[in-house]
Amino acid sequence: MSNKLKDILDKKGPIKNIGVVGMGYVGIPAAMLFANSPAFDHVYGFQRNSKSSGYKIDMLNRGESPLKGEEPGLEDLIKKVVQANKFKCISDFSKISELDAVTLSIQTPFKNPKDLIPDFSALTEGITLVGKYIKEGSLVVLESTITPGTTNSMARQILEKESGMKAGVDFALAHAPERVMVSRLLKNIQEHDRVIGGIDDISTKRAIELYSPVLTKGKVIPMTATAAEVTKTAENTFRDLQIAAANELALYCEAMGINFYEVRAGIDSLKGEGITRAILWPGAGVGGHCLTKDTYHLERGVKTNGGKLDYLQEEESLFVLARHINDFMPKHMFNLTIAALERVGETPKDANIAMLGWAFLKNSDDARNTPSEYYRDLMLSVGAKVKVHDPYVREYPGVDISHDLNEVISGSDAIAIFTGHDVYMDMVRTANNIKRLMGKYNPIIIDGRNIVNPDEYIEAGFIYKGIGRGDKNSHSIVNL
Template sequence: MSDKLQKIIEERGPIKKIGVLGMGYVGIPAAALFADVDKFEKVLGFQRNSASSGYKIDMINAGESPLKGEEPGLEDLLRKVTGSNKFECTPDFSRIAEMDAVTLAIQTPFENPTDLIPDFGALIEGIRNVGRYLTPGTLVVLESTITPGTTNGMAKEILEEESGLIAGEDFALAHAPERVMVGRLLRNIQEHDRIVGGIDNTSTERAIELYSPVLTKGKIIPMTSTAAEVTKTAENTFRDLQIAAANQLALYCESMGINFYDVRAGIDSLKGEGITRAILYPGAGVGGHCLTKDTYHLERGIEIAGKTPLDYPENADSIYVLARKVNDFMPNHMFKLTEDALASVGKSVKGSKIAMLGWAFINDSDDARNPPSEPLYDLLIEAGAEVRIHDPHVLDYPNVTIEKDLNAVVDGADVIAILTGHSDYFKLNPADIKTTMGKDKPVIIDGRNVVDPTKFIDSGFVYRGIGRGDVN
């Protein structure tokens, strides 16, 4: 612990003004919740006034959420905190100098996972902006999911270089990763336990002061910054591993001609003290910003934060990377199911009309970051199919046309492929859909266990579903 930093913080007093960099799925709800805390006086959301995202500034300041999809309570809270002048969005990064604490919630994708080099460009720009206007005693917190070793490495170095100050002596530095899902952002921030890891005890304690007032049910779990980084990347990696296990079991069940969901129910039935048999559900693939890349952050952490050589079976693949490959494979399996189903009615993918239902990676949301629908779409187009896409929530996506009229998308289609479990798709009526398709032997490929196979088969459909070896 630095006595110097502790003294500076004591002289500065309690956290009153907070800056949040990154007005997206994490930054907007976090900033609004900070602003709703009585002990905090002012929250500034920092947003570049760029051609692609500058529109957010006026929307937020008008109390409107630029996030699409259902986010219970968010717009009401935004109206409240902007109306009371406690929250404001600004493109003026020089105002970071006014802040007692600054958080960064900026995406950290991998452009090419094979080389384990993340695209930290946007995060580095954000860190440099903070460093340029950093004042003694300020707390800086990285909320972005990052490679283990980044907070006490790259981030610390950039902040010191830009500010001329020393982390742990002149300013506090910590990692407190976000743990949210779209559709429940406010609730997740308030109710999930908060991992807080400073580069030293003083930094950890200052970060605890920042996050504690926001929590309703969640508690603070303090640790080192590197442990916090590993916690975040590992929890997403483990979920990806669980999904991959379900996907692989579903492929086994298809091959053996049995129903995955019967097997899952049997596994899940064994309960009792000391027994854990949790098994997730298979599907058309894994999308989103987190699960598709956090495995690679964890893997790279060995290179960045490793203190001793890794002791691991020689020449053995990482089970985490293998899980990623299984989940990345699922759109290819959807293509194979489509190909096989069409072949059973004397058709090929080439020249067939495919209606893809769902572009978002998660149900009842507009979140279309890294959707598994995209690689399937590319495979179908490459094979010569005519593809139309329906999604009730996604407004647009680069280089594809997404339609809102379900009947128009399904009209004349040879195949319906369900990629997302949107509520609307559970209501599909097989007789009505068959009439709209206008085919004697229409095909339906269910990638999310949305429809009842028996009802569709009885209505004359050729059915294929992930894990449904009993009826495929």
Template sequence: MTNKLSSILEKRGPIKKIGVLGMGYVGIPAAALFADSEKFDLVLGFQRDSPSSGYKIEMLNKGDSPLKGEEPGLEDLLRKVVDANKFECTPDFSRISEVDAVALAIQTPFLDPASLQPDFSALIEGIRNVGKYLKEGMLVVLESTITPGTTDTLARQILEEESGLKAGEDFALAHAPERVMVGRLLKNIQEHDRIVGGIDDNSTKRAVELYSPVLTKGQIIPMTATAAEVTKTAENTFRDLQIAAINQLALYCEAMGINVYDVRAGIDSLKGEGITRAVLYPGAGVGGHCLTKDTYHLERGVTTSNGDLDYPENTDSLFVLARKVNDFMPDHMYYLTREALKRIGKDVRGSKVAILGWAFINDSDDARNPPSEPYRNLLIENGAEVMVHDPHVLNYPEVEIMKNIDEVIENADVVAVLTGHSDYFKLDPAYLRSLTEKKNTVIVDGRNVLDPDAFIGNGFVYKGIGRGDKNKHPII
């Protein structure tokens, strides 16, 4: 079987034309970098002409990035490859038949984490579109984060059904998960090592050929498709676990009346041979598309593998417990808000709360699964008036995002920082007090961007994640 595919790939020749399905945070920079490589002649970006995202097609074909926030180098690179006629965005999926390789960068959220049910509807639609126009000798790569086992089962089955071809015999199939962070998309793709896992050796080799030209510092790490799937889900699960550890420590420090950042600095100071430690930072919650659901992909992978898992009975996995801790942090922000209001004889009901930051990550417009949302929901459910400011997020379903920060803070009883945008580090307590026109205004810092003493000195009632040393300060 592998000899047949090897012969077909040799006859087809090197990869020259590439298709990328999904013009988002992963697909756009990947397509731009492929197009900028001398190894490739043309990259087609495939985007549905839908009411919600069809606008991207015209923007991209002008060399404009639809991604907002700070994304160094992306728009310049897009203009370069568009001007060179090496990149084109199209809603015509029949043009998949023109390419030698196609990568799918489509979101894979979870419908119900409790029952480990993912929402693969968008991914399945994308795979079906590829299958309809799949030709002999093409390479199909899933970049989406998926449940371990998906490439060699669900994806293979759909592609074979739609095309009438056989994976590993007539076409190559692999998983090469994205490893990018918003705000450094191009840099991450070029410099991070690339995990590449095919369903067989020929598929792996063909995928290595696809990704090698866009790497600068990064190296290719080949493995099986399932191992690649586990690698991606596990690395995000481990990061989520690290965040949960420092979040739980922050809660402990609050209870014991000490500063978690002092403790963190102390832990991080121990260095030497044999000591490996990555101490992250606590905060108001974990958001984004990846960390909020990749744990569940990993959990689902082991439950559907039919393997013999030996683990303590009736016990949450360490990874699921970490998810619960991180999901709890917006609730804790609400608790801090409520307790601070009590200190000045007020209740959540009837109070005006100014939320600063809707994006889940600083200096970005990425507002997927933001911790600000459950915090806002709790406030509204308990009778608060809520206004939201974010300098980067343009809109969000059923939430008005204001651009005038003064208007949001004016007459507020509570100012809550949910995102560490650069602008918020510059907040002046005296000016904020003049806007609120209150003798005492609550300030809740979920990202450690404010100087507690400066705000306390200006009459604010301060609460901060992990700031047990300040959370019960005398009110001035």
């Protein structure tokens, strides 16, 4: 602990002006909540003025949200803080020199999960820019999910090199991982407990000062920076594991000809003292920026922090195996589609496939690492023709996204449901109307999100296949 840093912060006074680097699903809502707090005077959102994302600057400064999924309260909050002159989005990073605290919310994907080498290029660029402009007494907080040990090693080294100062002596440094889910961003930031880990006690206390004003129900959980990094990677790894357990059980139920959802209800019914059940739902795959990579950050942390792991010899990590199971689910959707086509004597070559949903999460426009892409690639590889519909995703590199649901369904041989958007919940209740649009005697529907009523579709003449529906996947074909 440095008395010098404490003296600097005491002289500097409370945090008033904040910068948020990275205007995405994490940075935008965080910046708006900081700006809306009476504890702070002004917030700057820092966004590179690039071809791919520079448009966000003007949108935010007009009080508009670049996020096009359903985010309750976000658009109104953006308008409010912009009109109150408490928020501005800029690309001039030199403004950081005038701020008391800077947070970084930048993606940290993996180039290749097999070699456990993350792509920290965007994060290191952001840290470098911050390091160039921070002043004595600044607080720097990494919100990005990172390999355990990164804050106190790579991030610290870059900041010290660029600033010419020492972390924990001249400026404060901490990790406070985001814990949000798309479609409930504001709610999550305010109501979830906030894990805050500084490189020392003074840094932790300064970061607590930053985040406490935006918490409503959530409380602060202080710890070391590395413990905070492990907490974030582990909580996402555990959720991925829980989903994988549901997915594998669903595959078992299919193989045994029973209904996963009946089994799940039975498991979930056991209540009582000392009994914990956390069985989640199976589905067409896991997407997004977090769950698809955080297992690998956790695995890498074990390998890069110098400790010796006492574990089963020559056995794969349970967490990595879970990741592989979830990665397999789009392939399972492909296998179900091929099996359904075979039931009506068809091959995938030249089959017309209507994919419903490109975003990985319902009522969201977030298509990062979407499982839909793997399925589409598989169908195209066997000669199928694929059309994609999503009401929220406006565009995606190399993929035409239609917003006309009827046009995508019309003339298709098979429908594959990948996302549980509300618009699909309404659509799938009308089997006969969908059959007329498809124009097939025995059209196919592959339900990856347990949306449709199998009996209704089977009775209408459909070939039905659903994840976890072993009781229905081999049904008799109804010829009307």
